[in-house]
Amino acid sequence: MKVLLHICCAPCACYPLELLLSRGYQVVGLWYNPNIHPCTEFVKRMESVRKLSSVYGIKVIYFDTYEPEKWFRAVAFREEKPVRCQICYSMRLEMAAAVAKKGKFDAFTSTLFYSKFQSRELMVPLAENASEKFGIPFLNIDFREGWKEGIELSKEHGLYRQQYCGCLYSEKERYCPKGKPKSDWVVGQILQEAERVKEHFG
Ligand code: SF4
Known part of the structure; x- marks a missing residue:
């Protein structure tokens, strides 16, 4: 099965990659995160994903232009949580679904489903909506079960570990x-x- 894995950051991708690859899935990553600010942080996290891709030997599709304007416009006047995060999740999950459909993948998912700091309750319906909208299955796995393992792996691989969510x-x-x-x-x-x-x- 060919899976498109949206990657929010390198440390969050370690456990999902271990799991998906161990199941024999063919995984391609997607870097699309207009929510990461400022530019220096965006570049730091993206470079860490490049390192991750060489560690795991996977291809990654990069939206590597720093253009936060679209993100700020989308959340304008809705900057409070959880509405802001809902919009932010939706932007990234919809892009993942759209790219997966265009690239003829069998399914899409996101490393956002690994993070204990993100709301799975909010994200699952958004991923299901994106799945329906673009006509591509959402691979619904709760990666949080590998939380500790993922942290250890990210340290082992020397990946940059950020101090805040992104925006x-x-x-x-x-x-x-x-x-x-x-x-x-x-x-x-x-x-x-x-x-x-x-x-x-x-
Ligand atoms: S806190 Fe994280 S999920 Fe919420 S809007 Fe900011 S970057 Fe997006």
Whole structure:
């Protein structure tokens, strides 16, 4: 069976890949994540997926242009959770279904179904809608059962492990939940900057 696996990030893809490949599926990855901001983070995560693809020997289709505008327009005035995430999931799952249909795959799924930080309850109906809309089966597997194994694998492979979900709003929720930077984070940034200055000037 030929499966298109939408990849949200490299660490989340380890366990799903192990599982799908062990079942003998032919897997091709899809990098389509207009929700990852800013550009430096987008590139870091995409490069980590390139590393992952060579570790597992899989092909990946890349939407490698950084164009967050479409994403920001889609969530405008709906920036609160869970509506924002629903829109964000839908964009990516629909793209996965569309690409899978066009590429004559047998089914599609996403590494989003591995993450304990994402809402499976919200995503399953969206994936089913995408499946119906594009006429391509959704491979519904709850990859969360391999949560610990996936973390170990991502460390073993030396993959970049991000600190926030992806969008600027999630970055704000991580570091400035009330609009003010968390004090421990500020101190960390100052110390890092001091280290950089020390390295630079000796
Ligand atoms: S928190 Fe994550 S899932 Fe939710 S909108 Fe942001 S990037 Fe998308």
